[in-house]
Amino acid sequence: MENEEYMKNVLKLHKLRVTDCRSNVLGFFMNNKTALSQGDLEGQFPQYDRVTLYRTLNSFLDSGILHKIPNSQGVATYGLCHETCSPDHHKHNHIHFKCNECGQIQCLDDKIVPVASVPEGYRIEAVNMIVDGVCANCA
Template sequence: MIRYSEVKRILKSHNLRITDGRIDILEFILRANKTISIKDLEKEFKSLDRVTLYRTLTSFTENGLLHKIPDDSGHATYGLCHNTCDSKNHYHDHIHFKCNECGTIECLDQNVPAFKVPGYLVKATDVILKGVCKTCVIY
């Protein structure tokens, strides 16, 4: 169970102003336990303006609460950062899985390996696996 005080604490610790909308949105994200898109939020929060949802995702991302997951579908998807992120340091060191069947994008526990490219400065790594997820796979 996620408590109101905990949600507030998380917002505060990321230097985000505490508003009713943000509390509800963050609680929803925490509870969802999967990556979310603007569509998910629009479906869930009919009372909040679309623009506000976009801006919330942006500020959450800027302040290290969420990370944007690259996708070739043209729909931005966001996942929760691990506790270590803030506006200065943005690690999202886990890999992602996109299911071709249900479309869900999950954050997996597996960490990304280190890549070294001579002459390049690597600051972040995104790994997106595609295929059939645990829920959709048929043996």
């Protein structure tokens, strides 16, 4: 019950209406330690159609609950944001680790992305770093 109240508070804090779908998806992200794709959600929640899950993910992105993690397969994955994110600015300066064995992507929050520099006249809006290897579970 505590977890349910916490999820409701997170949604309200981010100015989102509390719905069963949003509560279920947020809970699923909170209980997983890896990044998730829309396909992962579709497999977990067959009661919600693709469009509903897509809109839920986008509302979470727009409100600062999730951040998008690009990958080389072209399938978007998403990770939970921390208190440092806001609707207008995601502050993710950590490395993402993709396991070549199980395919899971994890946020390595304590591993900072090296500072990037660009020529004059350019403006960095986001820096993403994915490290490929074998995770501790598969090693």
